[in-house]
Amino acid sequence: MVGYTEAFTDASYKGQILVMTNPLIGNYGVNPEDFESDGIKVEGLVVYEVTRPSHYTSRKGLITWFSEEGVPILERVDTRALVKKLRDEGVQMGIIWQGDLETAYQKLKSSPRYEEVDYARQVSPKGPVVERPEVQRGLRVAVVDCGLKRGIVRQLLERGLEVIRVPCWWRADQIAQLEPDGLLLGNGPGNPELIKGLGEEAVDLAKDGIPVMGICLGHQLISLGLGARTFKMKYGHRGQNKPSVDLRTGRCYVTSQNHGYAVDVDSLRDANLVAWFMNPDDNTLEGAYHPDLPVATTQFHPEADPGPQDTSWIFDLFVEAMGEGVWRFQRR
């Protein structure tokens, strides 16, 4: 319900028109400190009503912001009706257009399809970007940035890690040259097929003893790289209110999620992966780890932003793994 700024600037939404179920958007205005990237990443926004902002941290209203960045907002839409359609018929191509329907339809048809565009490449940095924490801990983490959320970087910096964001087309040997203590493969937009190779690169680094963490898309790519399969879910998980049960402790957490594909639990055996988190609603996989390789992944976003911070302790495990050279799961 809250956290629209974070969502609009999340590069995972590159190439997408975002439909908000919460009818009132813009209430607390726009504060650049809440950005998850350098600006608006959604292609368009569909809402019921944009409201006048009121908050002492607000720098501008939503309409000003979107106008400045040239991104259209479609207002007064029955977004619940639209969400039901998208839920039942799946995510589909769309267009925001002022003018006649025929032209809109032609425009839409002649546009490249979402799954054909390599959005990850578009939002990825062109070369490595180093970010240093306020207090150094002496550990360095390489993060493959194919549209990474700032929230993930913040979690790492807060824990005293030096973060090097690398382009999504870099290969394992290039990353290895940075001599990282760990590798994180995060979220990103677009068709995973187009960047499938990333998972294998990460597995290669893990085999060399570098602890690897995967989040969301990263979780899927690494699982694929190890030989698991993914499938399209009947109902995707989108929101800040999704349950995930830690199978090791039986604890249930409320997590932030944004995914329409899931890793098939039945294929974990083929990848020699062990289920770590499960979603009790539909029994889909929410996280996994490898018994031998230093690899652990979550489908949900432990960094939240927006959403509950209940699972940010997973970053602590990652830092611990970087120190020990191995996740605690692999220690026996």
Add this chain to the structure above:
Amino acid sequence: MEVPKKVMLLGSGPIKVAEAAEFDYSGSQAIKALKEEGIEVVLVNPNVATIQTGDMADRVYLLPLKLDFLERVVEKELPDAIMLGFGGQSALDAGINLWRAGVLDKYGVKVLGTPPEAIDRALNREKFKEALARKGVPMPPSRHVSSEEEALEFAEQAGYPVMIRVSYNLGGRGSFIAYGPEELREKFLRAKKASSIGMALVEKYLGGWKEIEFEVLRDAYGNTVAPVCLENADPMGVHTGESVVVAPCQTLPDWEYQILRTGSMLVAEAVGLVGEGNVQFALGVGGEYYAIEMNPRMSRSSALASKASGYPLAYVAAKLALGYKLHEILNKVTGITCSCFEPSLDYIVVKVPRWDLEKFEGVEQTIGTEMKSIGEVMAIGRNFPEALQKALRMLQKFEGLPLTGDREEALEKLRRRAPYWPVYAAMALASGASVEEVSEASGVDPWFIHSIAEAVRVGKSLRLDPSSIREAKRMGFSDRQIAEVLKLSEDEVRRFRKSSGIRPSFKLIDTLAGEWPSVTNYVYATYGGQEDDIRPRNGVIVLGAGVFRIGVSVEFDWGVVEFSKAAMKYVDNVTIVNYNPETVSTDWDVVDRLYFEELTLERVLDIYERESPMGVVAFLGGQVANDLSKPLEDRGVRLLGTSGKSVEVAENRALFSSLLDRLGIKQPPWVEVRSLREARGFVEEHGLPVMVRPSHVLSGTKMSVVWTEEELEARVRDALTLGTSVVISKFFPGEEAEIDGVGDGESAIGVIIRHVEPAGVHSGDSTMVIPGEGLPSEAMKEIALKLVRELNVRGPFNLQFVIWEDEPYVLELNLRASRSMPFSSKVTGYNLAHLAAKVVFEGSLGVSGFMEPRINHYGVKSPQFSWSQFRGAYPYLGVEMRSTGEVAALDRSYEGALLKSWLSASPNRVPERGVVIGWEGRPEERELFEGVKERLSELGLKYWSVEEDGPEECLKALKEGRADLLMATGYAPDVDFKVRRLAADMNYPLILNAKLAYELAKAFGSEIEVEPVSWYRGREVKLSGAISGN
């Protein structure tokens, strides 16, 4: 997980300010959750009007929630476990007392859910503070004090203003703000008195900060969720029960939201919560926040949160108390997902409280840290103005936001924290005030004021064209409001609107914002939609009772729910329309479909047109629903039960009176006058005393009994200010009685009730007794039967009499469920709501003539007053109703039933030290007081009389605690205002009628039975058919 076999559940007792039917909701959900597990449930709750004291539990004890009574129940029932978290603060306090007294240990009774130590940690502010400090959750600087000196010392250090709160408080009672040492000293005594442990807390005052609440659920394994966030639009300094509240939170960015959400979970962990809790925060700038308090139980906020989000908090809390994990419990609303989640809302909910301050002479007309509201409404919309305007209409006081007003006057009202700030905000904005000015004056975040300003702008620029009307509807304007601006009739606007294709959409509340398909049945209407989520069901629509106010409370919800349950045996689809979040009728699992909607002609017609039902039932929802009968019938709606036309005859004084004359039924002579001269003429003919009332009144507003010529003049003038005419009737100061019954047009089943207090005391404030002994019953029944046949009464009715010289005179007839119906049903075992369903769906009661259940025990119902809450008001009983709730008890002896019933209302207890007697009334009342004094002496109790010993002696006796009860009668503020007020402020019991004082004094010291309701029922109830008609 070991599931107990027998569980004792504590209810919340009578409805009072700050404790209403929300605990009927949470208690009944808990019973359902327990029964599902095959657990035997024993319920203790004297609130006879609730649904939970019906047939849900295995055994129900209508008993005071006091230690001695509860211990006797424990001893008798030997339950394995007890649940304390579902009956509000009353149940919690009662349970903690049982635990402290060692009763639970002695009988091996386990506390389910949050353990007593944790409850204590949450409620004892010092322990709470300590526990929170360990988790790093900040609390406002404060100090627990037991003396005035300590309080002053802290205030000097922390700086004024400071807030004083008492431990174990309810509805903020005894809490106040002091701006200086004088004020602090003055109010300190009262605050300390209200605390059951005699301590008070002084803390830094956070006026102007945002107030945010989180509902938290935590299982025994530490899994925690915070399903709902509620934002108080009113700033800190206004009690949450007095605030306009919205869900979800509207003005917090994610980072602020997450700080508080995480904070709420830390608080739950710090306390050791198992089940449901409510955490309140104050939020400043830059992420600065304080935890204010936590309720380690279901609360009014939890009920609201549950209805607002669709998340069944009470049900889940009960399951957690049994030991389930959060993710093991199914989300019953979706039917597929689990309970370890936090709902997404794709709408906005607005709660507005309802106050009835005008009913209390002299009460302060401002709101603040103490709760005074007696009801609340919840409206759902797709934007703030839509939901807010619905809510204002639901209050039954406004048509929506006003579009005119006086700028300065409105701003002044806002500054002084007058109730209903949105109305004054709109007035100020409509007359040129800026958003900033209004926000400044009210302390409300500009976001809310902007939205109101937008609505006002739309309303003021209304034109008769589809786009303008569509926009107005989107902003929540009613057809009637639009009609007023455009100088049209409501029907004309409706026709124009429909012909332009402007209709509301009906949407579901599903906890998941449509993300997953779900089985939910919660519906609301909005003009912010393009399609409906629902299909028509062609069932029966039952209209609910709407907002609780003085005179309308849980007893009407009982009728709605009981009738609906019975109706479901006859028809496939039963739909309820209601908007009161405190009720069981707005629960997700009561009927097939629930419209959380307005009970206005416009909306009921919208729903009727959408559902094409078999018919509408309007006789259960009290006066609000009843008033819709005729207008609905006139517009072609099929009413089930008594016709709208008959309802009109009964409601219309002139029509009803001529009907009585025609049938040869006696009534007190009356006349409708338009001037004082005409009024004097009537008095010349019939003599004094007379009753004076404005022509159209509810629960006795501005009604009064007049004994002298001078009074006559004042009262007639006063009443004429409310309308063009006044009704004057002869007043017989005799005994009052009534019949609660159900008719089928030919015969009737009815229960005769005697009032302890004579005529002149509103029936809602009277002590009622069944059976109605010593009354001219045969004549009363005969009259009832005549009326049932004449008006073809096919449903419930309530017929009121005054008995004068052994003859019944008819006072009024209501062709709807009455306030006393749950009482008469439960005492006799004849459920009148079920019988009404039988009449509606089977066509007949299957009896002939007038049948009356004969019982071998007594049932007594007593009113619950909230005098201490209405500061400054003069406590007295009159023709206007002032009680907020009721309790009842059964016993084989009258005295036993009377005493138990009276003791069940708070703060009633048998006096131990002495009694202060205020005004002793008219001669016949003085005689009664002579009897009272004799009896008090017999009991070894001292007494002080205002008339004999003077007010000073009496005040002293009260202040020094030498007297712990007040008795008085009638209305005599000149004589005993201070005495009555002090007794109320000190939270002593008040007995405000001579006859009641007399009967109670006789009952003090009586033997008291502790038996469940079913035990009395088992003693055989027969119908006796004394009258077969002519």
